[in-house]
Amino acid sequence: MTHTAAFTAVKTVKAYERVVEQIEGAISRRELRPGDRLPSERELMLTFEVSRSTIREALRVLESTGLVRSRPGDPRGPEVLQASPAILAKTVNRLVRLETIALSELVEFRIMLEGAACTLAAQRRTEVQLNEMCSAIDAMQAEVAHGPVAFSQADVAFHVSVWAASQNQLLQICGEATRGALIDMVSDELDRAPDSQARMELSLAHDREILAAISAGDGATAGRLARSFVIEYYGDIISPESRAALGNVAYEAPV
Amino acid sequence: MTHTAAFTAVKTVKAYERVVEQIEGAISRRELRPGDRLPSERELMLTFEVSRSTIREALRVLESTGLVRSRPGDPRGPEVLQASPAILAKTVNRLVRLETIALSELVEFRIMLEGAACTLAAQRRTEVQLNEMCSAIDAMQAEVAHGPVAFSQADVAFHVSVWAASQNQLLQICGEATRGALIDMVSDELDRAPDSQARMELSLAHDREILAAISAGDGATAGRLARSFVIEYYGDIISPESRAALGNVAYEAPV
DNA sequence: CAGAGTGTACTGGTCTGACCATGTGTGTCA
DNA sequence: TGACACACATGGTCAGACCAGTACACTCTG
The missing domain is CATH 1.20.120.530 (GntR ligand-binding domain-like)
Incomplete structure (x- = not known):
């Protein structure tokens, strides 16, 4: 009988979710503070090695949780917001x-x-x-x-x-x-x-x-x-x- | 002097936000109930007359709010979830x-x-x-x-x-x-x-x-x-x- | 006829590449 | 020194494509 390792459940982690995780983590570790700017979507797609759609979906959920805000035309990139009640x-x-x-x-x-x-x-x-x-x-x-x-x-x-x-x-x-x-x-x-x-x-x-x-x-x-x-x-x-x-x-x- | 109407502040409403609004509204008006299925992304882009990216961004925020859940491959479409604390x-x-x-x-x-x-x-x-x-x-x-x-x-x-x-x-x-x-x-x-x-x-x-x-x-x-x-x-x-x-x-x- | 197995059509996830309107920062001009 | 206009990069949106996965119908077999 072969030894069965303690396998753990495999869950598909979608790409945009990992992006959200990393950015959210950086914020909660205080590496990103309110007022700071995220790199532009086009830069983010390079650093995360995913497409812009994926980056955008990640930004949408971060935006819906009030962590960041994107403004069209702003060359400084998305803004990290102050957590608000x-x-x-x-x-x-x-x-x-x-x-x-x-x-x-x-x-x-x-x-x-x-x-x-x-x-x-x-x-x-x-x-x-x-x-x-x-x-x-x-x-x-x-x-x-x-x-x-x-x-x-x-x-x-x-x-x-x-x-x-x-x-x-x-x-x-x-x-x-x-x-x-x-x-x-x-x-x-x-x-x-x-x-x-x-x-x-x-x-x-x-x-x-x-x-x-x-x-x-x-x-x-x-x-x-x-x-x-x-x-x-x-x-x-x-x-x-x-x-x-x-x-x-x-x-x-x-x- | 021309009459100045009571203008109200104009805020740009992004397309995906309007999609979110409508779906969220349908859910809170009980037109969509937990367990119901949304049309597929490709159908939604026809009814809302927007691209699939926009539909997807809307679905991502709805998903992050816990209102719906998308599963790949499911021909029945995204599921409306029971609101949970x-x-x-x-x-x-x-x-x-x-x-x-x-x-x-x-x-x-x-x-x-x-x-x-x-x-x-x-x-x-x-x-x-x-x-x-x-x-x-x-x-x-x-x-x-x-x-x-x-x-x-x-x-x-x-x-x-x-x-x-x-x-x-x-x-x-x-x-x-x-x-x-x-x-x-x-x-x-x-x-x-x-x-x-x-x-x-x-x-x-x-x-x-x-x-x-x-x-x-x-x-x-x-x-x-x-x-x-x-x-x-x-x-x-x-x-x-x-x-x-x-x-x-x-x-x-x-x- | 019932059940197990296969197939297929459509789903969501991701990517590429493109266009537009807008805000910022810069450089120009007075 | 100041106001102004421009160029550029940005986010918002779109179109089209490919892939892996699931549900369901269909087939084949007993």
């Missing part, structure tokens, strides 16, 4: 739309992230960050007169500043992605906002409360407020038991 | 690897997720899920004798079952991604595990405690235990103040 938001969005992920799960997740971010922000915010949040609130106040769209932008700016103050980029990224996906999903309903004026005033009041807690360094309160406001905002989406379970997702500093 | 996990993983995320941030994030998952699991777990967790614990017990690697796998299985019981896929996915990234980053230190036997026993004891809390439906305790164990495990990585701040990231059901 936007692509994450798009992916989440698609999954939710295809009903792989329930909207209620998304809301739940957002409640957790928002609460945690506010608690951490209260505990860690610097004076500068506090000032930024105050300015953001002032901007919101100013935008109330300019309608829901402008107001919503200012609202986002405030929350971004809160996330930044949490000093945790992952929280920031996931929060951003979740918010983006959520906004997309429920924007239809917000379009026909019944009494936008009241809504804006309410949001503003809520954010002021959160800011006060953050300013006071009261993480527990900040987190609790944030959670309850998100729950209130998306209340009709999530189930009552979820609403109850998520209400006290505290993120409190130890005694 | 796996692609999301990959995206999160890449973001974690790419973004200059401090190890401490990663640990922090994991503490939050783990705590939230255990709390939710305690509140939502079904009997079946509870049994699965018990089996996972038993498996861990059995693997203690087979060394740290086998044990670690069983450990992961237990935590996966906990995440599943939390009934929130986003939590599950992000938890999985964070765990993976964390393992990658600290694997060096774990390789030279000083007293693996003791470590395994400790992990096992911890997991048993968590299981008991989940079994009892005590979300607050489950969350608190999980958080403190993660903190203990990665204690030397995160700063003392983080350790303190994260200790009480509770996820309690309301009274």
